[in-house]
Amino acid sequence: MSNTLFFQRFLTRRKRKQLSLAIFSHQVLCVNTHGDVVVEEILAGDTIEAVSRLFEKIEIQKADVSLLLGRNQYQSILIDDPELPPEDMFSALPFKLKDYLSESPLDVVADGFDSPLSGRFQAMAANKASILQISTMLMRRQCRLKQVTVEDAQLAAWTDTDSTEMVLNSLYTGGIQLTVISKGKLCFQRQIRTLALDNSHQLSETDIDELALEIQRSLDYLRSQLRQTQIRGVILDLDSLDDKALALSLSARLTVKVRTPEFRKGVPFREKLAFSLLETPESLINLYRDSLGHKTPWLTFEKMLGAWGITMLLLSSVYAYEQWQLSDASKNLLAKNGQLEQLRVASQDLSSRLSLHLPSEEKKRQLNALKQQMADSQRTLSAVADHDKASLEGFAGVLRDLSSASRADISIEEVNISPYQLNIKGLAASPDAVPAWVTTFKRHRYLASKAFASMEINQREDKLLEFTLKTQRDSDEVASE
Missing domain, CATH: 1.10.287 (Helix Hairpins)
Structure with a gap:
């Protein structure tokens, strides 16, 4: 698909667009509901700059964006149950993780869930400043950041939410990532770095035997940990030229069935993650709240x-x-x-x-x-x-x-008027506002003849300035009448 057609789809103003933004160790990619993908490489480790270039490339405007963080963008921490109520989880969890983090809890956002492992809690933590920078860039383009989730949580889209399955995917730095998802929740993960895929993402028979052995070891370990739940199968997504053949080979060597994911066949693993986020109304992990770093202005x-x-x-x-x-x-x-x-x-x-x-x-x-x-x-x-x-x-x-002489820094609350007197009571933004207001009376026909005998300015308990203007009856004028 040409870039022109892609940009036209992104610029469509019929309705608010839904986009998914995924950040990995080496690239940033953006996908939309039409199936279009735009990729921007990360240069010299500057992720925010790569995101900015991507936004400029697609001319993003007026869209709801869901953000996915790759494994190098967050920390996955398994701790004892912090026993936090849901309403305090987002604000208090970073302080529960302070012993596991190199950053200050004030510089971190965190979320988590009860682990399938008894008595344990799975927490995910990420840098707050990076998320706020991306949110600010989106706001400048009239976009809204809907949610921020992580790769380990999004892998649940591959699995059956009613069972326990293992997901295998290739790592950009080499090796294979093994992740176990139990009923939609991260349960166990490890990396197999002894196996390295070649340029064609192929494994030799020896490598397949070794991979099957590592998988079986993990299965045996988890049987002792998950006593009431057994792993139903293995999902293979190594971006290989023939994942199906590899799945059949592994099935013959293991006691569980190995299959390839049904979701978006033929699409690379990381793009599948981004597309799956578009179809997930609400992820189990959300590291963003609307109130994060944005104070509601008092005067709107x-x-x-x-x-x-x-x-x-x-x-x-x-x-x-x-x-x-x-x-x-x-x-x-x-x-x-x-x-x-x-x-x-x-x-x-x-x-x-x-x-x-x-x-x-x-x-x-x-x-x-x-x-x-x-x-x-x-x-x-x-x-x-x-x-x-x-x-x-x-x-x-x-x-x-009085209506013509109204000012933004003066608010009239009470006017007492008689043939010989005019008393005004109200609120002022500052002490200097009242004299400045009174000097404008000489430009008005009826107010020009009013002379005020006294002016009082007091500060009320609610910190507002209250003023009172009083005139004095002209005895000569009264006598003449």
């Missing part, structure tokens, strides 16, 4: 949006309340106008009656007094109406100006 866009929403709701509520007050004042004004109209009608009636009679001096005096009383009532009603209108306009104008 969602929180800011929520704060703005609450602020707008409060402002809308204040506006609705002021509108209700304005409506109530309008009704009172209509009632006063009705009373005025009644007085006007009464005045006209009296005038008409007066024209029919010659008034006496007493009547004139009474009439003048009544006119004076009516004039005073008219002035009183006009003053009340003008005062109510001016007060309503002033209150609404002040609130509009």
